[in-house]
Amino acid sequence: MSVIGKSGPSIRFRGRSFLAMTLVADVPMEPWFADFDIWLQRSPGFFTGRTVVLDLSGTAANKAEVERWIRELASRGVRLIGLEGVKPSMVDAAMPPVLRGGRDATLAIPDEISAPVAEPAKPAAPVEPVNLLVEQRVRSGQSIVCLEGDVTIVGSVGAGAEIIAGGSIHVYGTLAGRAIAGATFGAKSRIFCRKLEAELLAIDGVYRTAENIDDAFRRQSVQVWIENDALRLAAL
Incomplete structure (x- = not known):
């Protein structure tokens, strides 16, 4: 009697790259989480559904400390x-x-004994930005995300709304929500708006909340950029 072998299911693997946000920890832990809680109050739901990596370089000396960082972030929904x-x-x-x-x-921290690992190829940077144009008002609670390039809003951004751009942000109206630029292209990005009423401004992870924005720039046409690792504002 002949036996006919039945082929099993085909298992397929694909190599893919995904963009993840890296959260850089710092010590002491308590002041860091105090600042982090202020951020969460200003941007509730910011980390919902986002892929997040925690960078603990120089902050965790043992497993217990790593577990505490993970536990504290999990309690905040991260x-x-x-x-x-x-x-x-x-x-x-x-x-x-x-x-x-x-x-x-050179920044990787190997275990005490580990086999040499070939350095993986660096992912290719975007060749040309893909910009997003929004020709309407962005209402409270809405989130506009374009990690491939600039975001241009022909209208206003309401309080409680959020704009996240890989490059720069241009708002041809009132900016009353949160503007987060440079998520992909870093510190060379800028924020421009016709009338500044923002709850939060951020470029490449450097940010200012409403309390730290000078009243002289309120209700003015403003540009925002990074200089010497600090966020700068100037009237247009």
Whole structure:
């Protein structure tokens, strides 16, 4: 009697790259979380559905401290997909994995004994920005995201609304919500608006909340940029 072998299911694997936000921890932990809580109050739901990696370089000395960072962030609704800047011996199977390749090899922290790992190829940077044009008012509660380039709003941005751009943000009206630029293209990005009433301004992770914006710039045409690692504002 002949036996006919039945082929099993085909298992397919594909290599893909996904954009993740890296949250850089700092010490002491308590003041860092105090500032983080202020950010969350200004941007509720900002981390909802986002892929987040925690960079613990120079901040966690042992597994217990890593676990505390993860626990404190989880209590604030931040779910991590990976860790950077920690030794593999500090992480167990119940914790997010240690990611490699997202930074220069000289900054990686290897375990005490580890086999050499070939440096992965760096992902190609976007060749040409893909810009987004929104020809209407952005209402409270709405979120406009374009990580591939600039965002231009022909209208106003209401209080409680959020604009996130890989490059620069241009608002040809009142900016009363949150504007977060430079998510992909970094500190060279800028924010421009016809009338400034913003709750939060941020470029490449450097930000100012409403309390830290000089009254002289309120209700004025303003541009925002980074200079010497600080956020600068000037009237247009």
